[in-house]
Amino acid sequence: xxxxxxxSIAEILYGLSNTLMVSEDANRPQLWVMGRKRTDMVADxxxxxxxxxxxxxxxxxxxxxxxxxxxxxxxxxxxxxTVGGGPCAINCTNDWELYGMHPGGVNGLMADxxxxxxxxTMPIDVLAALCNRAGGESVSTD
Numbered sequence: 082x083x084x085x086x087x088x089s090i091a092e093i094l095y096g097l098s099n100t101l102m103v104s105e106d107a108n109r110p111q112l113w114v115m116g117r118k119r120t121d122m123v124a125d126x127x128x129x130x131x132x133x134x135x136x137x138x139x140x141x142x143x144x145x146x147x148x149x150x151x152x153x154x155x156x157x158x159x160x161x162x163t164v165g166g167g168p169c170a171i172n173c174t175n176d177w178e179l180y181g182m183h184p185g186g187v188n189g190l191m192a193d194x195x196x197x198x199x200x201x202t203m204p205i206d207v208l209a210a211l212c213n214r215a216g217g218e219s220v221s222t223d
Contacts, residue, residue, distance in 0.1 A: 090192075094215040097193035101211040104189040104199065105181040113175045114161065116184075153178070153212060155205050170208045172201040179208070 093100050112119045155166040156173040171179045171187055179199065181187035186200040189211075199208070210218040 088214055092214065093192050095213060095217060098191055098195060099211065099220060100192040100214050101189050101199075101208075102192050104179045105187040106175055106178070107180050107182050107187075108175055111175075113180060115159065115173060153205060153209050168205055169201075170205040171199055171203055 090097070107113070108118070153170050154177065156162065156169045156176070156178055157167040158169050158173070167173075169178070172181060172185075174180065179187045179189075183198075186198050186203075189197050189199045191197060192214075199211075207220055210216055210220045
């Protein structure tokens with residue numbers, strides 16, 4: 082049983098239209114980097130146990146399983162590594178970062194029910210602000 086508690090709508094102080102609830106992390110359990118399927122790389126397993134992850138795979142694929150997290154730790158600009166973080170949080174790799182098969186970004190569901198296209202060029206600190214329900218920052222997704 083998960084001991085984490087959810088948040089009520091009233092606790093989303095940042096504003097429903099400014100709070101990201103769900104986003105894409107496409108093509109799991111295959112490892113994708115910069116729009117290409119990679120069979121020669123091994124995913125970062127420092128966030129969660131790897132299980133039987135081998136070259137060209139990432140842990141997980143089923144969206145409702147508790148270890149199917151997405152982080153905003155970032156990847157290197159070329160998507161080759163997520164260890165130690167990096168500036169790229171969208172569409173560099175599907176190894177824990179936001180990833181879609183759309184050129185230029187991913188779809189994100191906001192707390193107000195709207196869907197926004199989050200550009201691959203979005204700075205990682207802006208994405209972090211969108212994931213914070215009570216930060217109070219003024220953020221543009223453009």
